[in-house]
Amino acid sequence: MSDSPDVSRAVVTPVRVVIALCLLAPFVALLWVGSYAKTDPAFAGIPFFYWYQMLWVIISTALTMTAYQLWRRDQRARAAARTQDGGASE
Template sequence: MVTPARVVIALCLVAPFVAMLWVGSYAKTDPVFIGIPFFYWYQMLWVLLSTVLTMIAYKLWQRDQRARRDASKGGAAQ
């Protein structure tokens, strides 16, 4: 079943892949950040962003599973 939470989970998990596979968007040296060319700091930024997005997806998944479990218990008791 497709729910809004599952759509957000999918977007959180797919975004890093799209960002990293679209090399043409970051295959350049400018702008430089503290002496590091864009190509490198962009990828390092996505390491951090991927961690945050994966944590968000995990928490949403836990909440979704808990809600499904509670809904099935409530339906079975009636």
């Protein structure tokens, strides 16, 4: 009907909300310094302040990997849907 090209708009889906939460969690956990600014409980002689931050390095890596995998799956699903819609309308 119109000659304007289709503009794909950003859509908020549950998967994208999970991705955002995976990427936001480390920031919230580490920027809220008052929650871990203490020495007890110590782990293997290391004060809580230090081992908590080092633990978040590992957790952040896992959350970032999870977000990336979810993003790739979401992009593949969107591309497949676009291909199906494009083939059906022609």
